Amino acid sequence: xxxxxxxxxxxxxxxxxxxxxxxxxxxxxxxxxxxxxxxxxxxxxxxxxxxxxxxxxxxxxxxxxxxxxxxxxxxxxxxxxxxxxxxxxx
Numbered sequence: 001x002x003x004x005x006x007x008x009x010x011x012x013x014x015x016x017x018x019x020x021x022x023x024x025x026x027x028x029x030x031x032x033x034x035x036x037x038x039x040x041x042x043x044x045x046x047x048x049x050x051x052x053x054x055x056x057x058x059x060x061x062x063x064x065x066x067x068x069x070x071x072x073x074x075x076x077x078x079x080x081x082x083x084x085x086x087x088x089x090x
Contacts, residue, residue: 016078016079016081016082016083017078017082018078020081020082021077021078021080021081021082022081024080024081024082024083025081028051028081031047032044032047032048035047051080054079054080055076055077055080056076058072058075058076058079058080059072059073059076062075062076
């Protein structure tokens, strides 16, 4: 049986980290500011709403799988904003 600490190289590569998630949050905010300036408040609200919906869905999924609220928020942050690593190549 595989231990919880044993991870494959692909899991290490694909797993988001807090550093990447922080960069992803900054990139998201910068993109929202750009969208706000180009398309107005409606466009920025749509994009921000999409990110909020993803965040809420990940929190709900983790809570449904009996994780603590704090762990659910941590995973939601990592998976919502850590996805930027796939686009940046970090």
